[in-house]
Amino acid sequence: MKLKLEKELVAASSVPLVLSILCEGDNYGYALIQRVKELSGGKIEWTDGMLYPVLHWLEDKRFVRSRWTKSEAGRRRKYYSLRPEGRQALQKQKDQWTLVSSTLNQLWRPQHA
């Protein structure tokens, strides 16, 4: 059975996912979606258009900055890069998600009598 994430979880995880991918290096919208698909084995599926409001929100919060560049094929692409404020925000997100994950892991660990 294909695992489908609840939409609330998809929405909540979008910011840490985008920030984490941008931590690997500058990137643009389409490639960000492909990277999430690749990392999740295609199990995390975003509606493509929903990514852009998230990117603009991150830019508004000054977590990322953007610039238009031309690809080798001559296509204009809007690249996003992480600002120092974005790295701090990512660290906070990491701490929070790690806490949730470790708590759940302890609860769901097989019990040994």
Place this chain on the structure above:
Amino acid sequence: MHKLDQLLAEWRRNMKTAPRLGRETLDELENHLRENVDHFVRSGMTEAEAFRRAVTELGTAPRIASEFQKLDESTWLPVKVIIGIGVTEALALTFLLIARMDAGRLTFLLATHVFMITLGYTTTFLVGALGICFVGQRCFSDFTPLRERSLTRVTFILGCVAAGLSAVGVILGMVWAKAEWGRYWAWDAKEIGGLSVVVWQAFFLSFHRFAGGSARGVFGLSVLGNIVVSLSWFGANNYGTGNHSLLLATVAFNVVFFLLGFAPAGWLRPRKMPPPQTLNDE
């Protein structure tokens, strides 16, 4: 024209009908579509099939626009303050004019004219005050495209309100002048002032609508609007008195902010000292 370009042009026309999807956002979304179409074509689809699939995956215009709308919910503090001042002023003016009408010092027609003109002029001032706040903040940090779009939309709405109120106020003034003095228009200082403000507001809105409406240009013009209203309102009231020092100070203040608008964003931002490259100079 290439088939894909035709499909994209049609898609773009459809997307443009949704609010909050500016040119740059549409460029970005179009770029995404092109990337996805390429991907599907490489996997064996025809261009038309690939386009349809890519559009479905991107989402509909209303849905994307509604997501962008959520971003606008955080309002810039000066906008909140200025809307608060405008509403308070409208209420105070209403009570004041009703009290004067009750005392028999104003007719309904004259009170309505004064209400419209005062609110129209002060709304123009409030847009100008937003311009000053914009230029001031921009000296320290740049605005994001999202925030700029949201702010220019606010100035357009307030500009429409100001223009409507001023125009109706001038027309009511003409009707009142005909009833009281037997003529609609006599080119006196106040009438010329009122006309100047309406012409200025029409120019401001036209610039907004047809000249690209960049935030920097719009807010720079809104600062100049302060000068037009100051000259039209206080200049007309003080005409012939020779007492123009406050008026000149107001003009000078606004000219300074208008010129500051040409400075690069963040030019007053405190510069951080770069970290030392090495702890050991040897």
